[in-house]
Amino acid sequence: MMSAFWSMGGYARYVWPCFGFAGAVLIWNLWSARGYLAAARVRAVRALAMDAGEDV
Amino acid sequence: MWTWFYKLASPPYVYGVAAALTPWFFALAALTIGYGTVAGLAFAPPDYQQGDAFRIIYVHAPAAWLSLFAYTTMAVAGGIGLIWRIKMGHAVAAATAPIGASFTLLALVTGSLWGRPMWGTYWAWDPRLTSELILLFLYVGVMSLRPAFEDPARGDRAAALLSIVGVVNVPIIHYSVLWWNSLHQGATIAKIGKPEMPGSMLWPLLSMLLGFMLFYGAVLCIRVRGEVLNRERQATWVREAVKS
16 A cells, blocks of 8 residues: 555656655745845844944 | 835835744645645545656646746836835845746756656757746846846846846746647646546645745745845844844
């Protein structure tokens, strides 16, 4: 039963890479967006600190 | 209506709304994508012609649809920035580009993997495939053009212009299967109601379409917040925003 599921009727080497790549794209989007926001926060904090005359 | 529209031009309002919407979008995206994946892979029956290879539709069609939706969003947002000089329009356009490009790549890769067992080749210079590839190049062009200018405002305007010109490719992609002889099958959703697409196949597909849209909304909200901070880092309201 399970082996029939994983074999996808003989199309496993096409179906699973598609779902794997889709998962990778979703994860990349989430990771890169969070990284982008975090970097923007750091830049904003630095800019505000420089405006306040603090040493950064 | 117009009051709400004007509010969307306010960076702190957009930043706050995006932050509030993000967890909701993510939660709903997880539910719909989770259901669509399980139901599409395990419970939908195999297609009578394509067998289990048809299950690729559950990631290919939502990715392809999102690639067009994100491009149209980018062009409309760029147009709003260009015509009404609303900076948030450019921020949304800039935030959309990498998301749209990644889903265009996903549509091309999954389409290629689907094409091999169905058409006997990973790639053909077919109107639908070629116009989708052009869409990817347009995304890359828009993303490369924006930082190519020293003045960010000029970069925004140039990127908006390119995205508006490139939007002509969206109907070309959509109607390519009707206008020209194509290996690619016709519109899937247009076949709703016909007996060959039963509910057990259709509902997971609709769920995945909705899930990808919600995921796009969530990621767009995060990226827009980053764009707003980058563009408004000298503003006083940012002080409170970055503390929280």
